[in-house]
Amino acid sequence: MSAVAREAEALIELADVRRSFVVGDQTVDVLRGLTFSIDRGEYVAIIGPSGSGKSTLLYQIGCLDTPSSGTYRLAGWDVGALGDSELAALRNRTIGFVFQAFHLLPHTTAIDNVALPLRYAGVGVRERRARARAALERVRLGHRLDAHPERLSGGERQRVAIARAIVHKPELILGDEPTGNLDQKVGREIVDLFEDLNREMGSTVVLVTHDLEIARRTRRVIRLVDGQVEYDGPPAGLP
Amino acid sequence: MIEYLRSAFAALVANKVRASLTMLGVIIGVLAVTLLVSVGDGARKYLDDTIGGIGTNLLIVTAGKRETKGMGGPPLSSTKPLTIDDVRALERQGTLLRAVSPVVQGGGSVRYQGRTRDVSVIGVGPSFADLRNMHVAIGEFVRQEDLDGRRRVVVLGRTVVRELFGEEPALGKPVRIAEGRFRVVGIMEAKGTSLGFDLDDLVFIPATAAQDLFGKDDIGSIITAARAKEDVGQAMAQVEEILARRRNGEHVITIQSQDDLLQTFNTITSAMTWVLLCIASISLLVGGIGIMNIMLVSVRERTREIGVRRAMGATRADILWQFLLESVLISVCGGGVGLGLGVAIIMTVHRFAPAIPVQFSPWIAAVAFGSACVVGILSGVFPARSGAQLDPVEALRYE
Numbered sequence: 001m002s003a004v005a006r007e008a009e010a011l012i013e014l015a016d017v018r019r020s021f022v023v024g025d026q027t028v029d030v031l032r033g034l035t036f037s038i039d040r041g042e043y044v045a046i047i048g049p050s051g052s053g054k055s056t057l058l059y060q061i062g063c064l065d066t067p068s069s070g071t072y073r074l075a076g077w078d079v080g081a082l083g084d085s086e087l088a089a090l091r092n093r094t095i096g097f098v099f100q101a102f103h104l105l106p107h108t109t110a111i112d113n114v115a116l117p118l119r120y121a122g123v124g125v126r127e128r129r130a131r132a133r134a135a136l137e138r139v140r141l142g143h144r145l146d147a148h149p150e151r152l153s154g155g156e157r158q159r160v161a162i163a164r165a166i167v168h169k170p171e172l173i174l175g176d177e178p179t180g181n182l183d184q185k186v187g188r189e190i191v192d193l194f195e196d197l198n199r200e201m202g203s204t205v206v207l208v209t210h211d212l213e214i215a216r217r218t219r220r221v222i223r224l225v226d227g228q229v230e231y232d233g234p235p236a237g238l239p
Numbered sequence: 240m241i242e243y244l245r246s247a248f249a250a251l252v253a254n255k256v257r258a259s260l261t262m263l264g265v266i267i268g269v270l271a272v273t274l275l276v277s278v279g280d281g282a283r284k285y286l287d288d289t290i291g292g293i294g295t296n297l298l299i300v301t302a303g304k305r306e307t308k309g310m311g312g313p314p315l316s317s318t319k320p321l322t323i324d325d326v327r328a329l330e331r332q333g334t335l336l337r338a339v340s341p342v343v344q345g346g347g348s349v350r351y352q353g354r355t356r357d358v359s360v361i362g363v364g365p366s367f368a369d370l371r372n373m374h375v376a377i378g379e380f381v382r383q384e385d386l387d388g389r390r391r392v393v394v395l396g397r398t399v400v401r402e403l404f405g406e407e408p409a410l411g412k413p414v415r416i417a418e419g420r421f422r423v424v425g426i427m428e429a430k431g432t433s434l435g436f437d438l439d440d441l442v443f444i445p446a447t448a449a450q451d452l453f454g455k456d457d458i459g460s461i462i463t464a465a466r467a468k469e470d471v472g473q474a475m476a477q478v479e480e481i482l483a484r485r486r487n488g489e490h491v492i493t494i495q496s497q498d499d500l501l502q503t504f505n506t507i508t509s510a511m512t513w514v515l516l517c518i519a520s521i522s523l524l525v526g527g528i529g530i531m532n533i534m535l536v537s538v539r540e541r542t543r544e545i546g547v548r549r550a551m552g553a554t555r556a557d558i559l560w561q562f563l564l565e566s567v568l569i570s571v572c573g574g575g576v577g578l579g580l581g582v583a584i585i586m587t588v589h590r591f592a593p594a595i596p597v598q599f600s601p602w603i604a605a606v607a608f609g610s611a612c613v614v615g616i617l618s619g620v621f622p623a624r625s626g627a628q629l630d631p632v633e634a635l636r637y638e
């Protein structure tokens with residue numbers, strides 16, 4: 001397979017990825033040999049019981065952490081071989097994160113929160129504001145540009161967080177239980193938004209979720225149990 | 240860089256109370272540095288002015304050989320005392336000398352019509368006033384004839400006149416000094432105090448009359464001056480040589496120049512300034528520890544924020560700079576405020592208590608401000624590093 005062909009297909013490629021932590025004198029194997037790939041433009045849900053390693057896997061995919069063994073390639077880059085600042089640059093270029101607890105910066109306006117990834121990309125202040133505004137308008141928050149997160153509802157905060165995740169037009173959008181802190185109705189709206197982003201912008205979306213409803217609306221579900229893939233396929237085939 | 244500064248500033252504004260309390264430590268430190276060093280500098284300038292004000296290119300000759308540096312100890316060898324003849328010899332042969340005057344110091348009570356005052360009595364020659372930058376206000380100073388004729392005439396200082404005569408005219412009046420009767424021939428201009436010594440609370444009489452009064456054959460010292468600043472060294476050599484010739488070639492006199500005196504005092508005052516600076520630095524150090532403490536708390540509190548920033552693409556260096564600049568900003572602001580306060584206090588002192596010698600000079604500003612920056616960097620490095628070293632995942636999982 002040539003490099004160009006790979007470029008065209010798989011964005012994410014895991015080959016026997018393992019991750020273990022040393023706690024005291026014990027080694028905890030959290031990810032126990034994961035092998036799968038996700039192509040550009042896919043919309044994938046990762047489900048599994050609590051403690052099965054979903055977040056740990058998402059941090060691997062998001063280049064916040066590197067495998068203990070095995071290889072992980074993102075957009076052709078061997079992530080395990082990259083240094084800390086190269087990883088930072090890769091995250092900055094390629095990935096948008098959305099967290100369960102929103103993780104917006106306090107005392108910072110919505111627009112400045114959204115502009116944060118652009119700042120680390122070295123984009124000038126004016127362009128930053130213009131693009132942050134566009135991203136906020138995209139999530140229908142064009143009227144709350146200067147609001148502080150403390151003043152926003154949970155759903156609005158998560159939309160700001162999504163705007164922050166898409167402001168730099170990343171290929172990959174990752175969500176770690178993005179609806180976990182929201183009620184069902186608002187959660188639906190947030191999922192709608194992810195769906196739109198996947199459809200309209202062609203972004204690859206990977207969501208970790210507890211919510212089977214949400215998982216059923218994706219086109220592919222990966223179910224983790226005990227750090228191993230127990231199911232990988234369309235939601236219809238879930239047990 | 241401006242980016243970092245902006246967000247550092249925003250972080251401080253978000254935490255105004257804490258930031259200002261932390262700043263207070265630095266403010267006090269810089270204030271202490273500014274004030275204490277200003278006091279030290281003021282003392283030096285005061286001594287410079289005072290010693291400079293007693294005359295120009297002065298040389299003071301005393302009998303006996305002693306260490307000329309320092310405040311002068313007891314004579315090291317047997318002495319042959321100075322005499323009026325030594326003064327004459329210097330006057331005749333001292334081509335590099337502007338003027339020469341004997342000095343005979345003593346004390347006594349001056350009496351006029353039942354009023355008495357204990358004063359310093361100084362026996363001098365006619366050139367003494369000129370050498371010491373003193374001026375007669377009314378009448379005349381001691382003249383050559385007075386000296387040669389051992390005349391009992393006296394020139395009074397202002398304080399003495401006020402205490403003995405009040406509003407009454409003093410010129411020509413008879414006064415008693417110790418057991419002798421003297422006639423007032425002059426009154427000095429007011430000169431004020433110098434080094435805690437009241438220059439108006441003394442009387443001048445001819446050195447010869449002073450010898451008679453105190454029953455001495457010798458004189459305590461000779462005051463003279465070089466013609467020009469460049470000649471001071473040579474003039475000292477000349478005095479030495481002239482007086483040695485009169486002592487069978489023995490070098491048993493001591494000559495101190497005004498510069499020696501100045502240097503002695505300068506050594507003392509700069510030592511004092513350094514001690515003050517060290518004391519002040521301790522308070523600055525305490526301020527720095529305060530910053531470090533707050534920055535450690537801040538890094539801990541914002542662990543999740545660090546995780547988020549790292550997830551968004553911030554490098555370790557980005558995090559390091561963010562926190563480092565925050566602590567530098569605290570200390571620079573604190574330094575600025577402390578310096579401003581210091582200058583304000585110094586100006587107030589100048590205005591309302593001009594007698595207190597405090598001297599503000601730019602180097603103090605530079606030292607105070609520079610040390611504030613250094614404190615900010617030093618106390619920020621460790622917390623900022625600990626923030627930068629955090630693992631992104633651990634930072635994000637931090638509760």
Ligand SMILES: Nc1ncnc2c1ncn2[C@@H]1O[C@H](COP(=O)(O)OP(=O)(O)OP(=O)(O)O)[C@@H](O)[C@H]1O
Nearest residue numbers: 021022023028030049050051052053054055056057
């Ligand atoms: N840094 C670490 N050190 C030690 N153990 C860890 C570490 N990170 C994760 N683990 C362990 O790995 C396991 C999986 O954690 P992870 O957060 O990935 O689970 P999860 O599937 O996301 O669970 P949840 O649904 O509750 O969020 C847990 O047992 C956790 O205690």
Ligand SMILES: [Mg+2]
Nearest residue numbers: 054055056176
């Ligand atoms: Mg999790």
